[in-house]
Amino acid sequence: MDLTKLATEKRNPDTINIDELSTLEVVKKIHEADLGVASCITPVLSKIGTVAEKVVEAFENGGRLIYIGAGTSGRLGVLDASECPPTYGTDPNLVVGIIAGGDYALQHAIEGAEDDSELGKKDLQKANVTKKDVVVAIAASGRTPYCLGAMEYAKAQGAFTAAVVCSLNSPMEKAADTSITVVTGPEVVTGSTRMKAGTAQKLVLNMISTTSMIKWGKVYSNLMVDVQPTNAKLKQRARNIIMEAVGVSEKEAEQALKEQNGNTKAAIFQLVTGVSPDEAITHLEQHNGRLKEAIKNYT
Incomplete structure (x- = not known):
């Protein structure tokens, strides 16, 4: 594979000498890079709306929202899913987060998990994906085999598929029914997609789940009226x-x-x-x- 063609893997000309800067100057460089992330999402707002509408439709027909990804992307999906029950009083099985390598991968790198397309298929098979569900695959590069395998299986079951990626014309973008492609560009530290790309993905997932919950009646005015008072x-x-x-x-x-x-x-x-x-x-x-x-x- 030629990673140099991916925008997320290119070197950022603004940070070539970042290792020579003072601590405060490094912090400023990171902050400057992050300031532009939200604006990168503006061109794909309609796509986010489309996915949210599909999620509400799934909920109303007994389906689920399933996030799936590897590494940072997978962790972000699990994070968003795990916050829905306490915030909106949802069943833990309504919004599901699946990460390559399972729960152990939330804190540890699992060698080769993201490269296994069959594992992506098996994980969705274990989750009993059906045509009622919406499957959102997440990967900064848009080429992760684990996600591509999962998307192939989801489509075969008739589920609606979406991709949240940060690279143009990626295999995942082409495979998805709707692709949310947020082009965040080169990272402050080359290839460290837990930074700008990860921030963009978190913002997108926030929008998908929050919009879905609002439209599904989980919010009154702007109050989270299904909050679970557990502490x-x-x-x-x-x-x-x-x-x-x-x-x-x-x-x-x-x-x-x-x-x-x-x-x-x-x-x-x-x-x-x-x-x-x-x-x-x-x-x-x-x-x-x-x-x-x-x-x-x-x-």
């Missing part, structure tokens, strides 16, 4: 959300939250409408958990 901070956040949404005292918010066994969304509906705890749950279920829709249609 002191999140319990206080849940109370604050209720107070903000309804305009009640902290004591009233805490009481409603207690009556709803920590269900922030149901506590809000109960306080807004004056119904009983059980009725609040019933009305929300009738509107698939969409709080604003349930309130508007309450009679």
